[in-house]
Amino acid sequence: MSFAPGELPAQFAQHNLNIDRIEDADSWSAKRYNVGPQCIEPVYFFNVEHECTTPLLRYMKWGVTPKWASQKPQRPSTFNARYENIEHSKVWSRCLDHRCVIPIEGYFEWKTESSKNKQPWFIRRKDQKLMFLAGLYSVTSDGKYEYTVITREAPKQLEWLHSRMPVVLEPGTDEFNSWLGLEDSNWAKLSKLLRPHEKDDLEWYKVKKDVGNVKNDGDDLVKPINQESLQGFFKKEDAKPTKCGAGDSMKDEGENDFASQETLTLSRKEGVIKKEEKDIEESPTKRPQSLSSTTPSPRKKQHTITDFLRK
Template identity: 30%
Template sequence: MCGRYASTLPPEMMTELFKLLNRVEMVPRYNIAPTQPIVAIWEAEGRREAHFARWGFVPNWVKDPREFPLLINARAESMSEKPAFRDRVKHGRCIVPASGYYEWHTGPDKKKHPYYITRVDGQPMALAGLYSNWIGPNGEEVDTVATITVAANPQLSVIHDRMPAILLSENQQDNWLNVRDVRAHEAAQMALPLEDGALKFHPVSTRVNSARDDDAGLIEPVELGKPEPAAVKPKKLAGGGQMDLF
């Protein structure tokens, strides 16, 4: 399960790296949590653009999102069969840009400690995801997203048994977003664990447990068992109040 991540890529770099036709303004985020607004990229009518969306997928057939389970992840092995996701595997694939993500490991003392996981080469991550446009009874619209998870590779399995599906190459990203020409079963074959050695990780502050904390200190390495640095005042979220609907 991937339940927290960081995204610090400057808007101009995101536009260039992912070949976007637009630009979104978002401050660096170090502790993005479910239900918060995130940046997701998808193609529609031949246009590849970035959008603000709610992290917490809501199928378009749901009547009241407040009574629907919070779906932040879709398992790659079953997404094509699940009623919530199967249509979006065909028509609603997206990418979630990230700098790294957090996972919690339960140690011998039975306590969970967070680790920050990034690419070895320092490049941004392109997390494979699915998006849906939910339209309410009064015409209100909210874009929602789930990130896709796969079985962890041997290297990451020492921390957790799942990891995000990460699209490394430009060709993979292009094909994942190309819902016109690339069929669902072809796209699903790209949602695979990365090979050992592609990622690295280190323990970080337990402050990441609180979504109220959002600062650069969260991704800094800590020594387990040592006192942790104090929090700093968090920045305001980008994306405004567009997620206030639910």
């Protein structure tokens, strides 16, 4: 998040959202353009205190640790939750009454242009206000807060870029308020609140490939590398047809749907989400071997950047 904790209330006010207080923010919660899994980022949710509903902003670790893995030295965590799997996975069943939204300024998505070339694009709101992603959070046995981002199929306007997208909720709508509401954790009702983003309020443009290197940071990572707009992109596509879109990015969509983990990497200033999707199996004996790799501690300011939406 490129905004310091003290700057966020003003950003939320642009959406007519109040923040009662900000919790667990420290000197590490500074401005950053690249944010990866295991990092600490702000999460907005409602809490009941003294019989009153209180809107809180709490800094949480990105990645929910499955209960069966909580005692292991190298604890795998799920950075994203596939919409289609939430109802059937025990990983998420304990999180349904802990719903939240994650404020971001935008996200990165990588488009495969050839077998050896991928181009990052940056997606944000046209008015450059904060976006709010639907998420779930949990509290570990030692009292630490963790969150995950929910994704589902991309809308038609972004299918050319990738087949999936984080779920966006608009402040002030019934969907936003009901998602954060505390009354019901029935997934049959909640799932109807999470729809593909069909509004024409987003823009996107190409950015430098430096965003793929964990050592790189700075506002130049979210600046366009040229003046190519959405309209310009499609004009080129019409003039010279190319093979792009869902067909290029869905090759793993049907593989190991339950056993792979889906990962989404956020970054802000004009924010970033970089995604790598694989689902996670509840059984520790069946989870992907790649999850056993260690991840750096956010307190050491080592931000992990994954390949975006690579399953």
